[in-house]
Amino acid sequence: xxxxxTLCIIKPDAVEKRVQGAILQRLLEEGFQILGMRQKRLSxxxxxxxxxxxxxxxxxxxLCTFMxxxxxxxxxxxxxxxxxxxxxxxxxxxxxxxxxxxIRKLYGGSVxxxxxxxxxxxxxxxxEIAYFFAxxxxx
Ligand code: CMP
Numbered sequence: 001x002x003x004x005x006t007l008c009i010i011k012p013d014a015v016e017k018r019v020q021g022a023i024l025q026r027l028l029e030e031g032f033q034i035l036g037m038r039q040k041r042l043s044x045x046x047x048x049x050x051x052x053x054x055x056x057x058x059x060x061x062x063l064c065t066f067m068x069x070x071x072x073x074x075x076x077x078x079x080x081x082x083x084x085x086x087x088x089x090x091x092x093x094x095x096x097x098x099x100x101x102x103i104r105k106l107y108g109g110s111v112x113x114x115x116x117x118x119x120x121x122x123x124x125x126x127x128e129i130a131y132f133f134a135x136x137x138x139x
Pocket of ligand 1: 054059062063093111113114116117118
């Protein structure tokens with residue numbers, strides 16, 4: 001299976017709950033390599049730019065307000081079949097629908113505050129990594 005890259009964002013709700021370490025530990029146990037990692041607080045403009053694809057959605061304003069309310073941890077990940085495997089590990093967007101043991105089931109509270117972001121394709125994973133990391137910052 002091909003090696004791929006994907007972006008994880010540990011969202012403000014998960015950082016507030018102090019579960020960043022547990023989420024990173026899980027990703028390491030799942031065989032992901034951490035190519036780059038940074039804790040930062042997104043400006044409103046950065047959040048809007050990152051989620052630009054959703055700008056016409058009714059939840060866009062709420063999403064950007066939430067994503068810029070406190071620190072996040074952005075993590076560039078690599079693994080065989082990284083995009084699909086990561087999506088399986090985080091679970092469904094709405095924690096109420098997520099399988100037991102997934103990150104969103106364990107740590108998410110609602111569809112908006114769902115603990116972790118995941119890229120939805122290999123192409124978007126690469127774009128999203130480039131949004132936060134320069135090439136020379138990645139292992
Ligand atoms: P994420 O993987 O970060 O990608 C887009 C985000 O939009 C998604 O996770 C959800 O947190 C958020 N989202 C999707 N649907 C809704 C909704 N109905 N209300 C609020 N936020 C939503």
